[in-house]
Amino acid sequence: MAKKRELHEYSTDPAAQEMLKRAEELGISTAFTRADDMVPCNIGGAGMCCKQCGMGPCRLTKDGQTGVCGATIDTIQARNLTRAIAAGAAAHSDHGRDMAFLLKATANGEAEGYMIRDIAKLRIVASKYDIPIEGRSPEEIANDLADLYIAQFGQQNGEIAPIRRAPKKRQQLWRELGVVPRGIDREVVECLHRTHIGDDQDPEHILQHAIRTGLADGWGGSMIATDIADILFGTPAPVIGQANLGVIKENMVNVIVHGHEPSLSEMIVAATQDPEIIEYARKAGADGVNLSGICCTANEILMRQGIPAAGNFLHQELAILTGAVEAMVVDVQCIMQALVDLARNFHTQIITTSPKVRIKGATHIEFDEHKALTIAKEILKTAIDNFKNRDRSKVHIPDIKEDLIPGFSHEYINYMLGGSYRASFRPLNDAIMAGRIRGVAAIVGCNNPRSSQDYLHNKVVRELLKQDVLVVQTGCGAIAAAKLGLMLGEAGLEQVGPGLREICETVGIPPVLHMGSCVDNTRILTVLTQMVEEGGLGDDIDQIPAVGLAPEWMSEKALAIATYCVASGAYVIFGGASPISGMPDRVSDSDAVLRYISEGWEKLYGGKLEFVPDPDEMIRRTLEHIDKKRAALGLPEYDPSRFGRSGDARMLELEALPLEKKRQAIYGLAAD
Ligand code: NFS
Numbered sequence: 011m012a013k014k015r016e017l018h019e020y021s022t023d024p025a026a027q028e029m030l031k032r033a034e035e036l037g038i039s040t041a042f043t044r045a046d047d048m049v050p051c052n053i054g055g056a057g058m059c060c061k062q063c064g065m066g067p068c069r070l071t072k073d074g075q076t077g078v079c080g081a082t083i084d085t086i087q088a089r090n091l092t093r094a095i096a097a098g099a100a101a102h103s104d105h106g107r108d109m110a111f112l113l114k115a116t117a118n119g120e121a122e123g124y125m126i127r128d129i130a131k132l133r134i135v136a137s138k139y140d141i142p143i144e145g146r147s148p149e150e151i152a153n154d155l156a157d158l159y160i161a162q163f164g165q166q167n168g169e170i171a172p173i174r175r176a177p178k179k180r181q182q183l184w185r186e187l188g189v190v191p192r193g194i195d196r197e198v199v200e201c202l203h204r205t206h207i208g209d210d211q212d213p214e215h216i217l218q219h220a221i222r223t224g225l226a227d228g229w230g231g232s233m234i235a236t237d238i239a240d241i242l243f244g245t246p247a248p249v250i251g252q253a254n255l256g257v258i259k260e261n262m263v264n265v266i267v268h269g270h271e272p273s274l275s276e277m278i279v280a281a282t283q284d285p286e287i288i289e290y291a292r293k294a295g296a297d298g299v300n301l302s303g304i305c306c307t308a309n310e311i312l313m314r315q316g317i318p319a320a321g322n323f324l325h326q327e328l329a330i331l332t333g334a335v336e337a338m339v340v341d342v343q344c345i346m347q348a349l350v351d352l353a354r355n356f357h358t359q360i361i362t363t364s365p366k367v368r369i370k371g372a373t374h375i376e377f378d379e380h381k382a383l384t385i386a387k388e389i390l391k392t393a394i395d396n397f398k399n400r401d402r403s404k405v406h407i408p409d410i411k412e413d414l415i416p417g418f419s420h421e422y423i424n425y426m427l428g429g430s431y432r433a434s435f436r437p438l439n440d441a442i443m444a445g446r447i448r449g450v451a452a453i454v455g456c457n458n459p460r461s462s463q464d465y466l467h468n469k470v471v472r473e474l475l476k477q478d479v480l481v482v483q484t485g486c487g488a489i490a491a492a493k494l495g496l497m498l499g500e501a502g503l504e505q506v507g508p509g510l511r512e513i514c515e516t517v518g519i520p521p522v523l524h525m526g527s528c529v530d531n532t533r534i535l536t537v538l539t540q541m542v543e544e545g546g547l548g549d550d551i552d553q554i555p556a557v558g559l560a561p562e563w564m565s566e567k568a569l570a571i572a573t574y575c576v577a578s579g580a581y582v583i584f585g586g587a588s589p590i591s592g593m594p595d596r597v598s599d600s601d602a603v604l605r606y607i608s609e610g611w612e613k614l615y616g617g618k619l620e621f622v623p624d625p626d627e628m629i630r631r632t633l634e635h636i637d638k639k640r641a642a643l644g645l646p647e648y649d650p651s652r653f654g655r656s657g658d659a660r661m662l663e664l665e666a667l668p669l670e671k672k673r674q675a676i677y678g679l680a681a682d
Contacts, residue, residue: 014046021324021463023493025255025410029328032406038355040327041346045459050587057087057590057603063207071593079207087590087603088213089205091569092220094589096201098570099223101343102529103194103231104366105271107163109238112273112379114156116242117149123277123383126152127244131421135237139171152241159234165193170230176535177542179550180579184225187614189218189577191226198223213603214610221577221615228574233532239310240419243276246526248417249316253492255325256411257318258334262300263291265393266320266329269341270527272310274363274377274386275303278339279315281386287394294397299390304329305344306485306527313416313526321493322464322486323564324457330358333404337393341377342367344456344565357399361389414497416524418482420536426517435537435544437517438480442555443546446509448478448648449636452534452575453487455560455568458586464490466561466585469625470632471496475521477633478507478650482537485528487560496522508654531571534558535578548643552579552616555639557632561585561625576607576617581635583628588621 017027020042033040039047053059053069060077061067068077068086076082081089115121126132126148133143133151141154162170169190173181184190191197201223204210210219240246258264265282267275281287282299291298303311304326308319320329323344329335330352338349339361349360350371360372363385368374375389427437441447451474457463467490471481475496483491491497496505497520503511506521514521525533538551547554558575560568563584572582590603604621612618622628637648655663 014043019462020459022465022468023254023463025321025408025493026325026328026463028408028410029255029331029406033328033331036331036355038331038352039348040331040352041324041348041459042463044348050460052593055587055589056592057090058083058592060086060089062089062205081211083592084213084602085211085216087592088216091590091603091607092201092216092223093205094566094569095220095573096198096223098566098568099227099231100198101567102227102235102570103163103198105342105529106194106231106233106235106238107160108271108273109235109242110156110159110163113152113238113242114160115379117152117156119149121379122381123280123386124242124379126241128241131237131245132241135241138175159238162230162234163194166196167192170194170226172229172233173225175233175539176229176578177539177550183550183615184577187218189222189225191222191230194226194230197226214606217603217606220573221611224570224573225577227570228532228535228578232529233535235529236526236532239272243272243310243314245421246313246417246419247422248415249314251312251316251414251416251492252318252411253312253321253414253489254411255320255329255332255408257300257302257320258329258332258407259297259300260334260405260407261297263294263296263298263394263397264300264302264335265390266302266304266335266338267307267311268304268326268338269345269364270306270310270343270529271341271364272307272314273379274339274341274382275307275311276314277382277386278389279311279317281383281390284387287387287390290391291394291397294394296394296397299394304338306529307341309416309485309488309524309527309530313419313524316416318411319489319492322457322489324459324463327352330356332407333401334407336396336400337361337389339363339389340367343567345369356404357396357401359392359396361392363389412493412495412498414492414495414524415499415520416488416492416497418519418523418525420525420533420540423523423537424540426519435540439541439544439546441509441513443645445640445646445648446478446513446653447480448507448509448633449480449555449557449640450482451479451556451632452482452484452531452558453491453561454484454528454531454558454571456486456562456564457490458562458564460586461562464493464562466625467491468494468496470559470561470628471522472505473629474632475506475510478510478648478653479632479636480510480513481522482525482534483522484525484530484534487562488524488526491522492524496520497524508650509652512653528567528571531575535574538578538580550579550616553639553643555636555643555645556580557635558582559585559628559632561628572619576611576619577615579616581617582619583631584619584621585623585625585628586621587623591621
């Protein structure tokens, strides 16, 4: 058994530390303590175990050893990685499929409570696919778009339609390399086929299909999910929100939505405002229903409605430990099975809602888009009925939360940079070209109890901000920064480099932009494409001084995201453990796959994937890459001493001058 860690080694978040102390007092295990008890298997963890058939599992621990069928370590690692990418792509894309069915049902008036909220986005997206929009109702357009999107999943040949939204040069490269996805489901299925016993055995060839599958996720299923969520629930724009366990309220019925799909959670948001529900809660002795979120469902309703986030992935158990949660309503993905047993120590009900996900011991109230509002109310009433069972002596809510401003969709970033009449990415490109912004980092992905919660995320974010790197975030990484107060207007600006600070002050943005849930990483693809189209930063994504990082990754979805980002031209750095590391003492014959996804992929796509456990090294490689890309574009070398005298700093300087000098400085007038 591994050694039990200190509280700060579990989490850097004071709210989490407080709850972990509480868990220890109550003698309750959490993912943090279970990670201590469960020593990872160093053979499987390093990608050296093949369990694809019944002749094994084969563990390749000796030099030159092969599996029973003769499979080499390289083939096995490529297969394992590709299967993980397929699972991640399947999860995102199946979510996208359900959103497409929901759009169809809404267009046909069959989805109770839903409406098309963002008609402008509907028209813009439909036009990208040449769906006629003039003189047609939103429902007619939405019906056509839904049909087109539903068809992407089962399409057998040709190219999936959203590919055409990538930069022209990139599309051409994908065509030349034969990796344009034909249909979303087809690529996932082919991953499983190729990695079955006795199929594809050339590691590079297997990994080429991993790229195709990743693209089917990023420029397919995930992009479809984001588009439709915006069309149905509104494209995000800045709102004020809060994050951390302190958003749970003692005097109210607390309902936490956890998982990934906004379809039900948006309806629960609507139902909490229903007078009938408010009255029902009052009658139960509560002041009302208090809704908050965990994981990416949190991000979906935080981005659009400002509904508070109770926390990220590792907060799911801690929220129940507050003893004040009447119901945790889960849909799909990132839901720990441990929740049900944990909830037995309190009165909390775990309510599963997806036809795809059941957990033994949970209450199942199945979601059906045709009567979503009715179901949402039923769920809330179940939670309210449970309020009387709360044991007040067990309630312990940490008084810790931070404000934040989420809502930075790519549409909003475009608008905020130029205003309604000249919305454009020009100011962002100019700032990078001038060196005020050194480059851009997308810091995304999960929490992982193998490292101190949020530590790696926030260490990397803070260091890059000091180096004038603009940070955009999604997923659990975004919630980590939010809990630290880095997503609130001027808050945190003193920790930001001089050039970036000028931009934040001039545009009026936080130094870290929350761009949404994990499927919304496709917003980052769109931003990068628009930066290319704006001009000045090369003609393809791989030329932009940008890096993607997932410092605390743990899910297969994260690997799928990494793959489509690499295929789109990005340098991607993952923290934590590498699933294909091989044994340290056998590096000579087991690092071919590691080298291929780095140097090999870089030669083909201009992007590469690396696993770097040390955060200082992650930061060093990020800055080195950004500076290399700046140099290749012929941009001035990064020099922070040139900046810091405009924005608020300049205003304060001017303010301190005597009147005449002030006039002189502002209007260029000679002193008389
Ligand atoms: Ni992304 Fe969202 Fe979080 Fe990781 Fe899970 S919630 S989809 S997978 S853990 S960031």
